[in-house]
Structure formats: C-alpha cells, structure tokens
Amino acid sequence: MSDDIVMHLSSNSNPADPSLPSKLAKLEARMVGKSSSSPAIQSGWQPVPSVKYEGVEDFQASSLSSDSDDDNGGEYLIQPNIQKRQRVLEGDHAPMHSAGSMDGKIKATEAMESRISPDDSNKRRQGRGRGRLATSRGRGMKASDLMRSAPSAASTSNGNIEMASQKEEVSLLHGRIATLEEELGKFRQEAFDHVNLSRQLEKELKDIKEHDQQMKKKLIKVLSDLLISVSRAERQEARMKIRQENSRLGNVTVIRTGTMITEVWEDGQVFKDINAQLKSLMEAKEATERARKLLKKRQSDKGDGSDSSDPDILLLDDVYKSQLASIKREEDNLLRERERCELEKGRLIREMKRVRDEDGSRFNNFQILNHRYALLNLLGKGGFSEVFKAYDLMEYRYVACKLHGVNAQWSEEKKQSYIRHAVREYNIHKTLVHRHIVRLWDIFEIDQNTFCTVLEYCSGKDLDAVLKATPVLTEKEARIVIVQIFQGLVYLNKRSQKIIHYDLKPGNVLFDEVGIAKLTDFGLSKIVEDDVGSRGMELTSQGAGTYWYLPPECFELSKTPLISSKVDVWSAGVLLYQMLFGRRPFGHDQTQERILREDTIINARKVEFPSKPSVSNEAKDLIRRCLTYNQADRPDVLTITQDPYISYWKK
Numbered sequence: 001m002s003d004d005i006v007m008h009l010s011s012n013s014n015p016a017d018p019s020l021p022s023k024l025a026k027l028e029a030r031m032v033g034k035s036s037s038s039p040a041i042q043s044g045w046q047p048v049p050s051v052k053y054e055g056v057e058d059f060q061a062s063s064l065s066s067d068s069d070d071d072n073g074g075e076y077l078i079q080p081n082i083q084k085r086q087r088v089l090e091g092d093h094a095p096m097h098s099a100g101s102m103d104g105k106i107k108a109t110e111a112m113e114s115r116i117s118p119d120d121s122n123k124r125r126q127g128r129g130r131g132r133l134a135t136s137r138g139r140g141m142k143a144s145d146l147m148r149s150a151p152s153a154a155s156t157s158n159g160n161i162e163m164a165s166q167k168e169e170v171s172l173l174h175g176r177i178a179t180l181e182e183e184l185g186k187f188r189q190e191a192f193d194h195v196n197l198s199r200q201l202e203k204e205l206k207d208i209k210e211h212d213q214q215m216k217k218k219l220i221k222v223l224s225d226l227l228i229s230v231s232r233a234e235r236q237e238a239r240m241k242i243r244q245e246n247s248r249l250g251n252v253t254v255i256r257t258g259t260m261i262t263e264v265w266e267d268g269q270v271f272k273d274i275n276a277q278l279k280s281l282m283e284a285k286e287a288t289e290r291a292r293k294l295l296k297k298r299q300s301d302k303g304d305g306s307d308s309s310d311p312d313i314l315l316l317d318d319v320y321k322s323q324l325a326s327i328k329r330e331e332d333n334l335l336r337e338r339e340r341c342e343l344e345k346g347r348l349i350r351e352m353k354r355v356r357d358e359d360g361s362r363f364n365n366f367q368i369l370n371h372r373y374a375l376l377n378l379l380g381k382g383g384f385s386e387v388f389k390a391y392d393l394m395e396y397r398y399v400a401c402k403l404h405g406v407n408a409q410w411s412e413e414k415k416q417s418y419i420r421h422a423v424r425e426y427n428i429h430k431t432l433v434h435r436h437i438v439r440l441w442d443i444f445e446i447d448q449n450t451f452c453t454v455l456e457y458c459s460g461k462d463l464d465a466v467l468k469a470t471p472v473l474t475e476k477e478a479r480i481v482i483v484q485i486f487q488g489l490v491y492l493n494k495r496s497q498k499i500i501h502y503d504l505k506p507g508n509v510l511f512d513e514v515g516i517a518k519l520t521d522f523g524l525s526k527i528v529e530d531d532v533g534s535r536g537m538e539l540t541s542q543g544a545g546t547y548w549y550l551p552p553e554c555f556e557l558s559k560t561p562l563i564s565s566k567v568d569v570w571s572a573g574v575l576l577y578q579m580l581f582g583r584r585p586f587g588h589d590q591t592q593e594r595i596l597r598e599d600t601i602i603n604a605r606k607v608e609f610p611s612k613p614s615v616s617n618e619a620k621d622l623i624r625r626c627l628t629y630n631q632a633d634r635p636d637v638l639t640i641t642q643d644p645y646i647s648y649w650k651k
C-alpha cells in the first residue's frame with residue numbers, strides 16, 4: 001500500500017468526516033443484499049484486461065466513487081477484488097494488502113515525520129490525502145464506468161470473505177490512524193513544551209546577563225576602591241618616609257634675601273654626624289702628624305744619629321704611623337658612607353619632587369579615565385607630561401598613563417605642532433610589539449588641552465634611577481642590559497619600515513618587575529623611508545635629543561646631516577661605557593649648553609678608558625666600535641650585533 005493510501009485513509013478517519021462509516025455500511029449492504037441476484041454471476045464474468053486494478057488504492061477509488069451509483073453498479077464492485085485475490089493466491093505481490101507491508105509503510109511514514117516537524121507533516125499529510133482523494137475519485141470513476149460495462153463473475157461467498165477481510169483491514173487502519181494521531185498529539189505537546197522551555201531559557205539568559213553586568217559594575221567598584229585604598233596607603237607611607245628621611249638626610253629650606261625668596265638644600269643629621277666625625281679624625285690626624293714631626297725634630301736636633309736605634313723612639317714612630325693608618329681607614333669608611341648618603345639624598349630629592357608634582361597635579365584624585373583606566377599614583381613628570389601608574393579595569397592589569405598637557409597659553413600653531421608630534425610618536429610606537437620595547441596600548445583625548453597615551457607598566461626602575469643609585473654596574477650586569485637594548489634595536493631594524501630611536505639614554509630604558517629591559521619614548525624617532533640610500537636620511541630635528549648620547553654627525557652645522565641606525569649604535573656605546581665606568585665618555589661633567597658651546601662631541605675623536613674598574617678587552621673593543629667617530633666607518637645595528645660580546649647568548 002502506498003503512502004498516499006495511508007494518507008488518504010488517515011484523512012478519512014477523521015471523526016469529523018462522517019462519510020466513511022456510511023460508505024462502509026453501504027458497501028456491506030451491497031455485498032450482502034445483491035450478490036445472489038447479480039446478473040454478472042448468472043451470465044458469467046468476463047475479465048476486462050484493459051482495466052488496471054492493482055492494489056487497494058484503486059479499490060478505494062472505485063468503492064468511494066461508487067457511492068453515488070449503488071443502484072446499477074454495485075454488483076460490479078467486488079469484481080476487481082476477486083481478480084486481485086486471485087493474483088495474490090497466484091503469488092503476485094505487487095499490491096500491498098498485508099498488515100506487514102502496511103506496517104512497513106506506516107513505520108516509514110513515522111520515520112519521515114520524525115524528521116520533519118509534527119505540525120508540518122500533519123498538514124502535508126492532510127493536504128496530500130485530499131489531493132490523492134480527488135485523483136483517486138477521478139480514476140475510480142473511470143474504473144467503475146468500465147466495470148459497469150463488464151459482466152460480473154464472482155460468487156457471493158467469495159464476496160463475503162473479501163468484504164470481511166476489507167472490513168478487518170479498514171478497522172486495522174482506523175487503529176493505526178488513532179495511534180498516529182495520538183503520537184502526533186504527543187509531538188505537538190513536546191513541541192509546545194520545547195517552545196516554552198526555550199522561552200524560559202531565553203529569559204534566564206537575559207537575567208544572567210543583567211546579573212553579570214551588575215556584578216561587573218560591583219567588581220569594578222570593589223576593585224577600584226581597593227586600588228584607591230592601597231594607593232592612599234602608599235601615598236601616606238611615601239610622605240612619612242620623606243619626613244623621616246628629611247631629618248636624617250636633609251630638607252629644603254627657604255632663605256629670604258631682601259625681597260628674594262630662594263629654596264636651598266640643608267643637609268640632615270647623618271651628614272652633620274659624618275662631617276663631625278671627619279672633622280675630629282682630621283684633628284686627630286693633625287695631632288698625630290704634629291707629634292711625629294716633633295719626634296723627627298728631636299731626632300734631627302740630636303744630630304749624631306744615636307737615637308736611630310733608640311727603641312723608644314722607634315716604638316713611638318711606629319705608634320704614630322699606626323695611628324695615622326687607622327685614621328685613614330676610618331676616614332675612608334666615613335667618606336664611603338657619605339657617598340652612600342649622597343646617593344640616598346639624591347633619591348630623597350627625586351622622591352620629594354615626585355610627591356610635590358603629585359600634590360600639584362590635577363589628576364591626583366583617583367579619576368577613572370575613559371571609563372576604564374583608574375589613575376593611581378604619579379610615577380614621574382617629564383617635560384610636558386605626567387606619568388601615572390593606573391589600572392586597566394577592562395584588561396585587569398596595571399598600565400602607565402602618560403598625560404600629555406598642551407599649555408593653554410601656547411599659540412594655536414604650537415599646540416598643533418605638539419599634537420602632531422605626539423600622534424606621530426603614537427603611530428610609530430603602536431606598531432611595535434617586542435619583548436624589549438614598551439608596548440603602547442591606547443590613546444585618547446581627555447579635554448581640549450590634554451590627551452593620554454596608555455603604556456605597558458614597568459614596575460622596576462629606569463636605567464637612570466639604577467645608575468643614580470649604583471653608578472657602576474658589574475660587567476656581567478652591564479652586558480645583560482646592553483644585549484637586551486641591542487635586541488630591541490635589531491627588531492627596529494629588521495622591520496619592513498626601519499626605525500631610528502634617536503633618543504637612547506638611561507631614562508628611556510625601563511625595567512619590568514622581573515628585570516627585563518625595555519626601550520621607550522619614541523618621541524624623537526625617525527622612520528627610515530624606503531628610498532633612503534646607504535648614506536642615511538636627512539636629520540630635520542637637529543638640536544633635539546640629549547647631547548651626551550648623540551654622535552658627531554648630529555652636530556654637523558655646515559650641511560643637513562644624514563643619519564641612520566648608526567646614531568643608535570653610538571648611543572648604545574655611550575650607555576655601555578657609562579654602566580661600566582660610572583661616567584659618560586664625553587662631556588660627563590658638562591651641561592648640554594656647554595657641550596654645544598665647546599663642540600665637545602664634535603671633538604670626541606677617541607675614547608679613553610679609566611684604569612678602574614677593570615673591564616674586559618672584549619667590552620672595550622665593542623665600545624670602541626660603537627664610538628667610531630666617522631659615521632661611514634661605524635657599523636650599523638645589524639652589523640654590530642654580530643659582535644661576539646653581544647651575540648654571546650648564541651653560544
């Protein structure tokens with residue numbers, strides 16, 4: 001039996017359709033009442049070969065179509081079924097009457113329905129059922145017409161058996177339909193439940209999202225409150241420490257001379273104590289030297305040299321000598337202690353300046369910038385900027401917020417030039433991603449005169465602070481730092497767009513919490529354009545930079561200097577020298593102005609090394625190569641980094 005038949009029956013099994021029971025009743029009545037007097041049986045039935053009666057579908061069609069002409073055509077209705085029955089008995093399996101095959105069809109239909117939505121399948125089933133019904137009727141009409149013209153040859157008993165089997169089959173189908181409808185109902189209920197569940201889940205998701213948002217807000221509030229209270233505590237501690245150090249190391253006092261008020265530094269107790277001890281040592285030294293002189297005089301006054309072996313005199317002389325040696329030792333200790341205190345004093349002065357700058361900053365009250373960066377304490381103040389430690393509330397990490405202030409008094413032209421400069425720096429810096437280069441995360445405007453760049457936070461000191469605290473590093477430490485600096489420079493020179501840093505100095509080398517060195521401040525950097533030849537690019541910002549660290553070509557006045565990565569090689573050489581010897585190779589004690597006036601760098605033809613501390617020849621050779629006076633002879637970044645002293649990590 002085809003799917004269509006199942007559909008057809010299913011559509012007719014609808015209790016709302018009363019026609020099926022009446023049709024069945026009619027069918028039964030015909031079979032019972034008319035079969036014995038059937039003329040077809042009397043005259044003998046002749047099969048009609050041209051009529052195709054294959055399966056129930058056709059039987060259904062003919063039986064359904066026959067309900068309108070039961071008076072004259074009923075006797076023929078069973079004929080095709082006898083024929084079919086004969087075929088079945090003969091082994092023709094084409095028509096699918098058996099319950100087994102019905103079952104198979106129904107199962108296939110169910111399987112199909114399970115793959116499509118119950119509603120859809122139901123609709124389709126009903127639609128197809130109706131369509132097939134109309135078609136079957138059409139075909140049924142033709143069949144019955146033909147049958148009317150054909151003589152019937154079936155016996156009554158055969159007809160009864162056939163009818164009984166049809167009835168059974170119909171009731172079976174009714175049962176099936178009822179099961180299917182029941183299942184359909186279940187599917188519908190399930191679908192309804194799923195829709196409800198998905199609505200409920202959607203609502204729950206929305207609630208969770210809202211809750212998440214609220215929690216996030218709370219978290220940010222708790223986090224920033226916590227950060228603020230830690231920062232407040234740090235501020236208090238810093239000020240308390242300064243007060244303690246002030247009495248020990250010194251403080252700023254105000255001196256009034258007429259109408260002029262000047263601030264001067266007054267040393268603290270530790271310096272007074274050391275100086276007093278040095279003074280008394282000096283006095284003791286002088287007294288001992290005086291006594292020794294007297295002894296010598298007594299010896300020479302006698303003139304006969306007889307006392308030269310006088311044990312008393314010999315002993316006294318040794319006592320004086322030993323006393324002088326002891327005084328010298330103490331003096332040396334005190335001088336070393338004073339030097340150490342001087343370094344502490346320097347640190348205190350910088351910290352006092354930082355705190356003063358922090359108190360004077362308009363950003364000192366823990367603002368949250370750009371709804372994201374919680375400003376904490378001031379790290380330091382540069383020429384036109386303040387750098388604050390901050391916390392990124394979105395990425396959950398510390399950052400350094402550099403606040404660039406454009407002076408409101410500046411002319412519009414100067415403001416624009418400054419902003420252009422900063423944006424240029426940002427555009428260069430933001431593309432740099434390397435372990436030895438400070439990352440630039442973000443830039444945004446705060447108000448008309450202020451904008452902020454957000455940098456990777458380096459919690460260690462910068463190299464300038466390190467060298468102020470410990471002017472001479474061991475060679476091993478110095479080498480580790482310079483190797484990292486060169487690695488950063490190699491990165492800048494291996495990009496498709498090469499960059500000259502141009503402002504390498506201790507203040508622009510930062511350290512993170514685990515001591516990794518990173519280059520920062522690309523404010524004076526130059527992008528080396530593709531068309532620049534091997535001789536270098538024009539230096540358009542002559543005069544900028546820190547002169548102790550710049551090579552001779554940057555001071556060329558007769559023509560526009562041509563520069564290359566060799567500028568950074570020179571600066572790195574100066575840095576290595578300074579780390580090893582505690583001073584810069586050229587113009588160490590000179591001011592920037594004096595370096596220019598006296599052409600210090602223009603005359604820096606040969607580098608000299610102090611005898612102390614002792615440094616390896618490899619280090620000295622590298623410094624000499626970096627500080628090659630003639631730019632043409634000086635190696636560039638990629639060449640100098642082949643030096644074994646720098647490439648030692650490859651061993």
Ligand SMILES: Nc1ncnc2c1ncn2[C@@H]1O[C@H](COP(=O)(O)OP(=O)(O)OP(=O)(O)O)[C@@H](O)[C@H]1O
Pocket residue numbers: 379380381382383384385386387400438455456457458459461462507508510520521
């Ligand atoms: N990314 C950072 N992480 C931690 N500290 C930083 C960071 N950037 C700068 N600082 C610190 O902030 C202070 C000021 O930095 P800034 O670069 O403004 O100073 P500068 O180099 O002295 O000034 P200028 O750029 O005007 O020469 C310095 O002490 C520096 O160590």
